Amino acid sequence: MKKILVLHGSSREGGNTEQLTNLALEGIPHTSMYLREKHIKAIEDKRHAPEGFQPVDDDYDDIIHAVLEHDILIFSTPLYWYGMSGHMKDFVDRWSQSLRDKRFHFKEIMSKKQAHVIITGGDQPRIKGLPLIQQFQYIFSFMNMEFAGYIIGQGNQPGDIMNDRRAVEEARVFNERLKSS
Amino acid sequence: MKKILVLHGSSREGGNTEQLTNLALEGIPHTSMYLREKHIKAIEDKRHAPEGFQPVDDDYDDIIHAVLEHDILIFSTPLYWYGMSGHMKDFVDRWSQSLRDKRFHFKEIMSKKQAHVIITGGDQPRIKGLPLIQQFQYIFSFMNMEFAGYIIGQGNQPGDIMNDRRAVEEARVFNERLKSS
Amino acid sequence: MKKILVLHGSSREGGNTEQLTNLALEGIPHTSMYLREKHIKAIEDKRHAPEGFQPVDDDYDDIIHAVLEHDILIFSTPLYWYGMSGHMKDFVDRWSQSLRDKRFHFKEIMSKKQAHVIITGGDQPRIKGLPLIQQFQYIFSFMNMEFAGYIIGQGNQPGDIMNDRRAVEEARVFNERLKSS
Amino acid sequence: MKKILVLHGSSREGGNTEQLTNLALEGIPHTSMYLREKHIKAIEDKRHAPEGFQPVDDDYDDIIHAVLEHDILIFSTPLYWYGMSGHMKDFVDRWSQSLRDKRFHFKEIMSKKQAHVIITGGDQPRIKGLPLIQQFQYIFSFMNMEFAGYIIGQGNQPGDIMNDRRAVEEARVFNERLKSS
Numbered sequence: 001m002k003k004i005l006v007l008h009g010s011s012r013e014g015g016n017t018e019q020l021t022n023l024a025l026e027g028i029p030h031t032s033m034y035l036r037e038k039h040i041k042a043i044e045d046k047r048h049a050p051e052g053f054q055p056v057d058d059d060y061d062d063i064i065h066a067v068l069e070h071d072i073l074i075f076s077t078p079l080y081w082y083g084m085s086g087h088m089k090d091f092v093d094r095w096s097q098s099l100r101d102k103r104f105h106f107k108e109i110m111s112k113k114q115a116h117v118i119i120t121g122g123d124q125p126r127i128k129g130l131p132l133i134q135q136f137q138y139i140f141s142f143m144n145m146e147f148a149g150y151i152i153g154q155g156n157q158p159g160d161i162m163n164d165r166r167a168v169e170e171a172r173v174f175n176e177r178l179k180s181s
Numbered sequence: 182m183k184k185i186l187v188l189h190g191s192s193r194e195g196g197n198t199e200q201l202t203n204l205a206l207e208g209i210p211h212t213s214m215y216l217r218e219k220h221i222k223a224i225e226d227k228r229h230a231p232e233g234f235q236p237v238d239d240d241y242d243d244i245i246h247a248v249l250e251h252d253i254l255i256f257s258t259p260l261y262w263y264g265m266s267g268h269m270k271d272f273v274d275r276w277s278q279s280l281r282d283k284r285f286h287f288k289e290i291m292s293k294k295q296a297h298v299i300i301t302g303g304d305q306p307r308i309k310g311l312p313l314i315q316q317f318q319y320i321f322s323f324m325n326m327e328f329a330g331y332i333i334g335q336g337n338q339p340g341d342i343m344n345d346r347r348a349v350e351e352a353r354v355f356n357e358r359l360k361s362s
Numbered sequence: 363m364k365k366i367l368v369l370h371g372s373s374r375e376g377g378n379t380e381q382l383t384n385l386a387l388e389g390i391p392h393t394s395m396y397l398r399e400k401h402i403k404a405i406e407d408k409r410h411a412p413e414g415f416q417p418v419d420d421d422y423d424d425i426i427h428a429v430l431e432h433d434i435l436i437f438s439t440p441l442y443w444y445g446m447s448g449h450m451k452d453f454v455d456r457w458s459q460s461l462r463d464k465r466f467h468f469k470e471i472m473s474k475k476q477a478h479v480i481i482t483g484g485d486q487p488r489i490k491g492l493p494l495i496q497q498f499q500y501i502f503s504f505m506n507m508e509f510a511g512y513i514i515g516q517g518n519q520p521g522d523i524m525n526d527r528r529a530v531e532e533a534r535v536f537n538e539r540l541k542s543s
Numbered sequence: 544m545k546k547i548l549v550l551h552g553s554s555r556e557g558g559n560t561e562q563l564t565n566l567a568l569e570g571i572p573h574t575s576m577y578l579r580e581k582h583i584k585a586i587e588d589k590r591h592a593p594e595g596f597q598p599v600d601d602d603y604d605d606i607i608h609a610v611l612e613h614d615i616l617i618f619s620t621p622l623y624w625y626g627m628s629g630h631m632k633d634f635v636d637r638w639s640q641s642l643r644d645k646r647f648h649f650k651e652i653m654s655k656k657q658a659h660v661i662i663t664g665g666d667q668p669r670i671k672g673l674p675l676i677q678q679f680q681y682i683f684s685f686m687n688m689e690f691a692g693y694i695i696g697q698g699n700q701p702g703d704i705m706n707d708r709r710a711v712e713e714a715r716v717f718n719e720r721l722k723s724s
Contacts, residue, residue: 090267131312493674
């Protein structure tokens, strides 16, 4: 059975994005990682430094090990300023280091994974969230990962998301599809 | 005379983005802030918490005070995974806190500023950087800031940017326009 | 009760886009116009000509009169080369003439209408259809029309669309929302 | 020497787009085709019809023969409603027929060509023209054509384009690059 990992990018516990994500995964075994609970340093670009990238003392490795061990990755993030949260961006930026990490074949392993994106936002997310979808598309395409789909929900106040009929239905379809696969 | 602040998002000193930005500002007085030298914590969303946002012990305030005192803001960032760097994203995310900071009228002051964007990237940046331009457009539009323009340069190896004739010319036009304004 | 007009942009009768649109409108009274059955000349830009725009002998006026008399407009088009069909583009281009037509206050009347978009495509439409969604956003925004939502379906062979669970569910949610409004 | 074909999409003679395009091609031998002078019927999708596509009595073949005989294609179009003109869209839509035309190997021949895009618009074209750039990217990518670059100019009133310093400089750089290649 395929192993599912959810990377939660929100800085707030139990927010709209998490609620929508939980709905999408109801009854489906999965692992959750909350990036806000992890210490992830912003990348220091050492691609062109003579010494190259050096080990970094933070929680990035824990997360990336979990990522490597799962088959399906769900990137769940609220729209922060029309992009993924800084927590998630700091995490993704570090992939540049993993690409050069000799302990594992990062790109090769990642290319076998399937990615999904779940985002929510308060300001016309189905329009203003599209650049983020396009950015994810470029990210996954670079890594040769399958971009299997995305859900965009609308909500501002806590719990709003449950009133977004369309997002709720999409989460339900997502759930059924995942269960039957 | 208008005061210019450059917010450098790169994690690497003297990289292509900085070179292009320096070219664009040659002979023009300006302040530079290097986000990589600052300690900026990722936002903790307290919009819906009873206690609201609390003071954060890091360098964000220093930067935002500089921002508020300048008229023209230049967001200079390499494309990291087809977005702004995590350093810059962590900074921008914190604006959500400033919007609720009673010490100043953040949105009102910001709405009088003019924004420019300078980005460079190695993988078809003039196509794959467009979602980031659209994201900046939504950011500035939300803040009622003028999005005066952007330059996209191509470069991978250190110094490459100087071979991007089009970006170099755009930096020159930008420079002349800024000097004559 | 609100009057609904569907503008069908497909050049093929009964294709996937029409099927999805019919599903979305099941049991809801509406008017359908098939642009392929109309003769619509491409615009001749006369904005700067001394004589201005002149009457054009084709079916455009019939369509625009129908448009003006309805409250909800549904732009239904297959993705042709990642954009709306030429039939629909020729129609929309002519709005530039209507904006200067003294017989009616085109922009003012249009600003009271609500717009929906339904598109289907065969090549990753949920990603590659996003520029078209953004284009429609700019179009409706220019006209001060409400962009109430969009559905993107996937299908290549005739009838494929019925296997796109997500699109079918979205059409159903759309249908219920329209019925209850 | 590489043969250059410009496909002019404007419906107006000598407008801003044409001026910018002429500037970009100053002193460089090339062929110009003005789509507004041609009769191009909108496509009738016969992919799934038993009889398939049938010969169409219009000027499309003349244009496509010219296209096939040139090495560099320049798509020059004003932004009409944030997209290419209907004239150009009707032309591109017909490629679906050429893909199935047994007289030539359309996709194979096209894949050897280099494409450039020149657009001008009056309403923030450097932002609101980006979906069109992304659409062209998908079009050329589908055809395996090289998307060598684009110029976006701003202009509303006739002749405005000459005041767009940035576009004028980009046209100059484009010109030099083409001359030296």
